Amino acid sequence: MKPLQPKASSDQNINSANKSSKSRKRKSSNNYQSIKPIPDSQVESKEKTDEKNDGLLRGNNLNQTKETSNGLIDGQSFQDFDDEDPIPEISLSDQEENGNFVGSDNQVQEEEEEEEEDDDDESEYPSDDVDDAELGSLLDDSTDDDDSPQELDTLIARSSSKPIEVDSKIASDPTFIPKKDTGFMSRARSKPSAFVQGVKINVWDDIEPGYGSESSTEEVSNRIGNIPAHFYDDMPHIGYDINGQKILRPAKGDELDKFLAGIEDPSSWTSVQDKLLQKDVKLTDEELEIIHKLAKAENPDAEFDPYEPTVEFFTGKDKQMNMPLSGKPEPKRRFIPSKWEHKKVMKIVRAIRQGRIVPNKPKVEKPQFYGIWSSEDQPRAMGPMYMPAPKLKLPSHIESYNPPAEYLFDEDERKAWEQADPSDRKIDFIPAKHPSLRLVPAYSDFVQQRFDRCLDLYLAPRMLRRRPKLDISDPSELLPKLPSPKDLRPFPSVCAIKYIHENGTRIRTLSIDPSGMWVATGSDDGQVRVWECKVGRCAFKWNLGINDSKPVYSLEWCPDPRKCLLSAVVSGTIYLLCPLGVISPALAEDTINAVHMGFTTATDGPTVSAAKWARAAQADRDRGVLVEVAVPGVPKQVTWHKRGDYFASVAPDAGSQSVLIHQLSRHQTQSPFRKSKGTIQKVAFHPIKPYLFVATQQYIRLYDLMAQTLIKTLQPGVRWISSLDVHPMGDNVIVGSYDKRLVWHDMDLSERPFKTLRYHEKAIRSVAFSTKFPLFFSASDDGTIQIFHSTVYSDLMMNPLIVPLKVLKGHVVTNSLGVLEAKWHPTEPWVVSVGADGVGRLWCA
Structure with missing residues (x-):
């Protein structure tokens, strides 16, 4: 290179x-x-x-x-x-x-x-x-x-x-x-x-x-x-x-084009119309899949897992967020001993010392298999707060799906059951017969009965009485030692005479004169009839409700044997009657003079009377109607004092003048109470002392007429008082109520009842003591009269002896009304009763 x-x-x-x-x-x-x-x-x-x-x-x-x-x-x-x-x-x-x-x-x-x-x-x-x-x-x-x-x-x-x-x-x-x-x-x-x-x-x-x-x-x-x-x-x-620029309307086919498009184009159902552009837009496969999933109530996201495990971001160690409430400084009580923990520990220590708690108690090994023949499977006792619920009454033959014929209702029984009040019915259903169990229809009152049962368990108080076990060899020892009824004769047992009224009119009241010869009855037709007691003949009659047929509410003979005077209560008026045609002229003259004496007697000063006394017309006086006393309200009862000069009347709707005391010798009437505490039902004079018993719906008050003070208040514990009577000795009172109870009060013991008797099936209308014999009775709407023997001892340490003797049956129940009133004969152990069937009966021994 x-x-x-x-x-x-x-x-x-x-x-x-x-x-x-x-x-x-x-x-x-x-x-x-x-x-x-x-x-x-x-x-x-x-x-x-x-x-x-x-x-x-x-x-x-x-x-x-x-x-x-x-x-x-x-x-x-x-x-x-x-x-x-x-x-x-x-x-x-x-x-x-x-x-x-x-x-x-x-x-x-x-x-x-x-x-x-x-x-x-x-x-x-x-x-x-x-x-x-x-x-x-x-x-x-x-x-x-x-x-x-x-x-x-x-x-x-x-x-x-x-x-x-x-x-x-x-x-x-x-x-x-x-x-x-x-x-x-x-x-x-x-x-x-x-x-x-x-x-x-x-x-x-x-x-x-x-x-x-x-x-x-x-x-x-x-x-x-x-x-x-x-x-x-x-x-x-x-x-x-x-x-x-305008957007022209696109071409739109008619219904036929839509129909042909739906047939020729199989994918035409995948398009929807765009209302803004007014043309069909085809949906994609993804959009169709979303629509299908939404129609099936599924999540449109295919990758969504609804069951994936929850990731706890703020739970666990070192994951909690330090917030102002959770990150507050530790309080002082975390570093000092707790007084309450000390008390709890000492409580446990005392229990260990007393042996109530056994520490390190050896465990009892339970058998692996259940022994069916062993006796160790007894139920354990529940805690002290446990109280068993009362059991339901077991069904009887009448509740069977195929009951015997004698349990089935006929037409009269069915009609009587339907007309009766639900509280007065013996059973709350009508027995029915079915050929087989599978043909029994549904019970319409099942839910209501279960609801009532739940209310009883939830609201009704329960009390568990722990009584010591008695070593009883003979069950007869549990029964009280009572004398035999045969040893307690005489007492009324048979119906001797009937006093039949015309047209079967309802008889509300009756009274027997002191001699025991005459029986007076008052009925709804406004007539007062005088019957001969031992014969049953109607001797005299007054028509006190001529124009408007006012019923006669109460009758009472004057207890003074020197006067033959009968007081009758009609709506707003008290009549003093004398049967002039059936008594001796001397007795008639003495009676007229005693009644008219008040018109000539001068008073000491101006008095204000709560009632108006007036002579009857001459024609009425010839028939025996002597005096008319106009009182406020509608009087329902009249009763005489034992001396025969005073009598009291009760008008529940008269307010403060519900109770009026009238004096025959002066023709004066006075109201002893300024205001009444409740609705007054009955009054009665004490047979010995100047006391007056006043019965309201739930209480009986005893007043001293001389001192004008309240002495005692009796609490019978009943819902509605219907009648009362005082024993001839004056220390015992019997009370009848509309809730089927007969209550005996011993005034020397307590204000609470000494004895409560429930033998009647319907409301009690009348109760009374015999003035000569140790007997009393109770008359009820169930058509029966129950006779009791009652012995009251002079020794205060001995309780009264009460023995049931006889149940008198004879009156017919009419419109759910039976015996309306009964009275004792003044000299014989006889009872005279009247009822809604229009017949009076004399029951003899």
Whole structure:
């Protein structure tokens, strides 16, 4: 290989080139951080240079370069570098046809001028890339000095070295585009750069905005916006484009065309109509798949996994976020002993000392298999708070799907069951017969019964009574020692006489005169009838409700045997009657004089009476109606004091004047109460003391009429009091109620009942003590009268003896009403009763 023949000024040129390159490096290093975008004019000028450099970098120009270099590098040296990385070729712009370098002064001056012009442009790019680009110009100024091969080796080594990481990033980042490499964006990004050699960086192709891109450039031709499309129905166009030109309405076929299109084109169902452009748009396969998945209620994303495990980002060790609430400082109580924990520990220590807690108690091994014949499977006792629920009543034969014939209702029983109140029915269903169990229909009241059962379990209080076990050998020992009813005779047991009223009218009340000869009855037709007790003959009759048929609510004979006087209560009026035609003239005269004495008696001063006393008309006086007393409200009861001069009336709707006390000798009426505490139902005089019993719906109050004070309040514990009576000795009271209870009060014991009896099936209407015999009864709407023996001892340490004796049956229940009232005979152990069936009965022993 021939050595290079440099010019005379080659050393100077090389030195000047080295200086210029060093100055360029300093400029480029200073301007590296202030890289600016490349103007379009510079990019176009650099594209030609890049094409030239790219041509020199290709491997097919290596041989040509070696031949034109005029022996600069021998072929063997290039052959050795073929296995290595490709070396950037040197651009020999000044090569002549014969392959030798031409280094004249003019050319050097021109190159220096060009270099000076390019200083400003090259200062904007990295210094390493600029040095590589100037490699050709530096080689032009090289000489054949001894240092030339050494410098050439240095250039080759520097050009063949791999780029550093910073250079790779600069070359791969589109922001740092070299000024000369104007074709960078037009080439593939994986292509090796002209300035960097090394590992290829995978750069994706440029994103072309399309339909599925976020930067889609697809535009809608119709620019009418949100204007309704029906505004253009009468126009040949459907809107305007971006240039303001009309968009003509596309051709639209009729229904026949749609039908033919659906038959001929199998894919016509995949298109939808664009209302804005008024043409059919065909859906893609991806859109159809999304529609199918949405129709099946599936997720449109095929890669979505609804069952993938949850990633707990803030749960686990060292994952909790330190927040103001959770990251607060530890309180002081965390560092001092707890008083409550000390108490709990001491409680456990005491339990261990007392033996209630056994630490390290040996475990009892349970058998692996269950022994069916063993006795160790007894249920364990529940805790102290456990209380078993009351069991349901077991079904009887009447609840069978095929009950016997005697349990089935006939027409009368069915009608009576339907008319009865639900609380008065024995059973809450009608028995029915079915041929087989599978034909039994659904029970309509099943849900209601279950609901009532749940209410009972939830709301009804329960109490578990722990009674000691009794060593009972004979069950008869549990029964009370009561005398036999045969030893307690006489008491009423049979019906001897009937007092039959006309037309079967309802009889509300009755009364027996003190002699026991006459029985007076009052009915709903407003008539008062006087019957001969032992014969059953109607001896006298008054019609007190002639015009409006007012019912007679109450009757009571005067207890004074010197007067034959009967008080009758009709709506708003109390009548004093005397049967003049059936009594002796002397008794009749004494009765009339005692009644009319009040009209002639002078009072001490002006008095205000709560009632108005008046003589009856002469015609009424001839019939035995002596005096009429007008009272406020509708009186429902009248009762006499034992001396026969005072009688009381009760009108529940009269307010503060519900209770009035009338004096026969002076014809005066007074109201003992300024206001009433509740609705007053009944009153009764104490047989010995000047006391008055006043019964409201739920309480009985005892008042002292002389001291005008309240003495005692009895609490029967019933819902609605219907009647009451006082024992002849005055220390015991019996009370009847509409909730089927008979209550016995011993006033010396307590305000609570001494005994409560529930033997009737319906409401109790009347109760009474016998004034001569140790007997009392209770009459009810179930049509029965129950007779009891009652012995009251003078010894306060002995409780009264109550023995049930007889149940008298005979009255017919009419419209759910049975026996309305009954009274004892004053001298015999007889009972006279009246009822809603219109018949009065005398029950004898």
